[in-house]
Amino acid sequence: MKFNSFDRTIQIRLWLMFISTTSTMSVLPYLIIYFSKQVGSLMTGILFLIVMISNVLGSVLGGYVSDKTGRKKVILLSELIIFVGYIGVALTNSTWGVYPYVTFLFFILIQFSHGLGNPVYQALIIDMSDPAERKFIYTYSYWLRNIGVAIGSMVGALLFFDYLFYLFLGVAVTTLFTFFITCLFIRETYVPVQKSNSQKGRRSFQMIRSYTNIMSHRIFMIFSMASLLIISVEEQLTNYIGVRLANEIPEPIQVVSFLSFKVDGVNLLGILKSENTILVVCFTMILTRFISKRNDRNVLLIGLFLFFAGFTIISYSQSPSVLVLAMFFASMGEIMYIPVSQAMLSNMVPNDARSTYMAFYSIAAIIGVSTAGVFMIISSWLPPLVLTTLIGIMGVVSITLFYNLIKTQSDQKNVHKHEELIEMIE
DSSP states (O other), X not given: OOGGGSOHHHHHHHHHHHHHHHHHTTTGGGXXXXXXXXXXXXXXXXXXXXXXXXXXXXXXXHHHHHHHHOHHHHHHHHHHHHHHHHHHHHHTEXXXXXXXXXXXXXXXXXXXXXXXXXXXXXXXXXXXXXXXXXXXXXXXXXXXXXXXXXXXXXXXXXXXXXXXXXXXHHHHHHHHHHHHXXXXXXXXXXXXXXXXXXXHTTHHHHHHHHHHHHTTOHHHHHHHHHHHHHHHHHGXXXXXXXXXXXXXXXXXXXXXXXXXXEEOHHHHHHHHHHHHHHHHHHHHHHHHHHHTTSOHHHHHHHHHHHHHHHHHHHTTOOOHHHHHHHHHHHHHHHHHHHHHHHHHXXXXXXXXXXXXXXXXXXXXXXXXXXXXXXXXXXXXXXXHHHHHHHHHHHHHHHHHHHHHHHHHXXXXXXXXXXXXXXXXXX
């Protein structure tokens, strides 16, 4: 399915996502370095925990409000606040002075607004798409996002430390551009059913009830738990695995015996991250065309197996050639499972609570990122083999959950078909 066949709103949204990803990724990967230099590592950890909490709160509020008032208002408010936030960040890192704690306050506002808008963006795509085309939409989304990450990271590496004011100002201008494009060319995709006055009076309890009701949706909760495990394992590359490689390979070693090229652990981590990005950018469309007519269940399970097998090997091996090969298989698995799993997610959420469900899923993803830090703590007490075993177990559990989820959905479809057949006969 070609990009031009998608609804115009989805096409615009995907291009805006690419632009915003490119601009924000020129800043976000380098903020830890910025704050650690300004306020120290301990305070940086505390500040980023607060920022993460603000993102969660934004997701909770944005998801609920969007399902009650519509998508466009929440998106525009989110973009406008982000624009104001980056203007503030630029001014607090200019020739007039550098104020890290004021910068931090603005980033609380920015990340709260990112949380506010993210589940709404996801719900908007679901609103304007058919189940049959969602896998292809998420393939393009995944591909464009990774290209944005690659370009943005390179721009940030060149500009962040020498042209900080102009970089922040550029992100602000880009956000203002997406605000105006959204305002002018993206129409409202969801008009909620009006509630009676008696129902409106209980809004203070309705948001809590909306999220507690999600927990009774067994299939969605299984999906969220399985996805949390995937994200947690993936985050090990820049956490536990990165530290392990730096500690275990402090001196340069040969990548392969017949080449003189040598790398140490830090270089090797950079190579693995670059390899993943390059493979995703170059092979997403090629591999997608090859597997497009294959059974989605098989594609998902094989993709997950390759992904977890690759990361399990990466978590233990010290051989550069083995690590590079393992990352190849992990990346191929990632390309296979992500579009299918995202399409599954979009198809299981109810029409009247899409943003709320997406907000809950975003929170599960944030928890997955956070749990990766647990490995950093226990790595000082446990040997690498134990941690590798834990990563392998997480992979087995996630694949098992997805397998049972697919089986449950298949059984439900068969029951519905059987009931329809009986009705036709009667």
